[in-house]
Amino acid sequence: MNTLCPLARRTICQPPLAILQTCLRVDSLAARLARGSNRTYFILARSSPRRVESSIRIWSTSNPSLGLQVRNFASRRIITEWEELPKDYEDEQGLEFRNTLLSRQEIQRFIGKDIEPDMGNQLLKVMHGRRVAGTLSDPSYTHFSGFSELAHQRALAWLRQNVPVDEDHNEGMRAQEELRAMNEELISDAERIGLYQPNSAPRAEGESVHGVGVFEKIRKAKEEAFEAQEEARKKQMAEVQQVTGTLQTVGHSNVELRRPGENPKLKYYLERAKVLPDAPPEMSKFQRLWPSALVTLAVIGGSVMFAQLYTPPPNSARMFPDEPPAAVTVNAIMAANVLIFALWRFPPAFRMLEKYFISVPGYPRALSMLGNVFSHKDFSHLFLNMLGVWFAGTRLHDDVGRANFLAIYLSAGVIGSFTSLSYFVARSYFMSSSLGASGALMGIGSAYLWLHSDSYMKFFGFPPDPAQGISGSAILAALLCYEVGSILLSRRSGMGFKHDHASHLGGAFAGIVAAQILKNNAAEKKRKELERRKNLGFLDKIKEGRL
Numbered sequence: 178m179n180t181l182c183p184l185a186r187r188t189i190c191q192p193p194l195a196i197l198q199t200c201l202r203v204d205s206l207a208a209r210l211a212r213g214s215n216r217t218y219f220i221l222a223r224s225s226p227r228r229v230e231s232s233i234r235i236w237s238t239s240n241p242s243l244g245l246q247v248r249n250f251a252s253r254r255i256i257t258e259w260e261e262l263p264k265d266y267e268d269e270q271g272l273e274f275r276n277t278l279l280s281r282q283e284i285q286r287f288i289g290k291d292i293e294p295d296m297g298n299q300l301l302k303v304m305h306g307r308r309v310a311g312t313l314s315d316p317s318y319t320h321f322s323g324f325s326e327l328a329h330q331r332a333l334a335w336l337r338q339n340v341p342v343d344e345d346h347n348e349g350m351r352a353q354e355e356l357r358a359m360n361e362e363l364i365s366d367a368e369r370i371g372l373y374q375p376n377s378a379p380r381a382e383g384e385s386v387h388g389v390g391v392f393e394k395i396r397k398a399k400e401e402a403f404e405a406q407e408e409a410r411k412k413q414m415a416e417v418q419q420v421t422g423t424l425q426t427v428g429h430s431n432v433e434l435r436r437p438g439e440n441p442k443l444k445y446y447l448e449r450a451k452v453l454p455d456a457p458p459e460m461s462k463f464q465r466l467w468p469s470a471l472v473t474l475a476v477i478g479g480s481v482m483f484a485q486l487y488t489p490p491p492n493s494a495r496m497f498p499d500e501p502p503a504a505v506t507v508n509a510i511m512a513a514n515v516l517i518f519a520l521w522r523f524p525p526a527f528r529m530l531e532k533y534f535i536s537v538p539g540y541p542r543a544l545s546m547l548g549n550v551f552s553h554k555d556f557s558h559l560f561l562n563m564l565g566v567w568f569a570g571t572r573l574h575d576d577v578g579r580a581n582f583l584a585i586y587l588s589a590g591v592i593g594s595f596t597s598l599s600y601f602v603a604r605s606y607f608m609s610s611s612l613g614a615s616g617a618l619m620g621i622g623s624a625y626l627w628l629h630s631d632s633y634m635k636f637f638g639f640p641p642d643p644a645q646g647i648s649g650s651a652i653l654a655a656l657l658c659y660e661v662g663s664i665l666l667s668r669r670s671g672m673g674f675k676h677d678h679a680s681h682l683g684g685a686f687a688g689i690v691a692a693q694i695l696k697n698n699a700a701e702k703k704r705k706e707l708e709r710r711k712n713l714g715f716l717d718k719i720k721e722g723r724l
Contacts, residue, residue, distance in 0.1 A: 271299065
């Protein structure tokens, strides 16, 4: 395939002098070498570094945030010319198209009624960035995923009406830059393989003024290959080993040139890890949610059965008899989270992790409801969650026991995951993704605070004496108000949020319900015990030592 065709098409908008200059540069030695090569070539412009995959499948990012951007109150200068394009420009981020974002009413009026403000503004940024970068008509850049063709047309029409940009000039400048960069790289490749050498290059002593010819290099390479074969044959004969077969020669078609630093194995695993389609499939909300709902109910049912049937082993049968049961249980949970964190650094595991250890509303997988509870990509995220699991988990474990603790942890985790998935699906936030133990952490923390709602707590000596401290019910109420307020604030501002507050609320609700059930069971057990003692006879009281 001739890869110069799409570039040549974009040179139509250039002045005649620029076209003649470009043609002279293309008709060089490096260009003639390029016409004889079959390898495909894709050039990234100097001023627009980006990943093609991210512009095609931006909604499948592993980052759980919705792309929050920090905005200042000061007026910004809007970029409309290719020469002013920032060096750190990325296609998926786009460019600011005006000082203030469009409101919900403006987005629904000009772009589409079903589009959220943050999604619509991001689409306008991407389209404006492509107008300035000259990539608007480039076939390498597909539509911004998650939007219809009509939404793209409306966004482009609004930008052309309100933000004037010389699109033809920008496309022409980008075409010139790509041709220049391609010509330089072809010359660099020719110099590296010895087909071309500039006159300014130093010559070794005794070397011809014309340099080493191609045929001379081929002859030396064949001699070295023959000597290596003879050495290998002599070694095999000395070891009295014979291997039959035909000799496979390596020609130019077997040679693959790759850019420095590009690992072919890593590239292979990254390609295998692309388990999501290019765009979210057309599915109803019920179709997206019901498989995950079944897995959530199954985990809850299994946790309840485990809590009812589990019998603590005697101390002699424990694997770590000298360690407290709470520490062993919590350490096992932390070890599982650390293991999954390490697997995110192991490329062969990428495909499995992308399937079952991250929740993606655009293409949900049922088993990810449980898997993402143990999954972290960032060390800070892992550290903070495990710190909370240690402090809250060991205390709750001492109060309710291992079976009830694990039942609360797992149930709160899957309920938080399903709550998050339901919220994002209901809001059509298909560009988001979620993972982490925050939902389970909120579950065990809320359960502990609910069980100790009347107790007073201090944190590192605060509040100081003579204050009693802060009650568990007050701390729990503050946490819930913060989570609810964060969701309401994000909806009012039209912007997304970086933390999965929906998962936090789902986990907290599960922890409160579980704690109340345990409270009711304990009260019922105490009532039955008091009634039994009340009905004891004289001899029974003597046997129990109550007289």
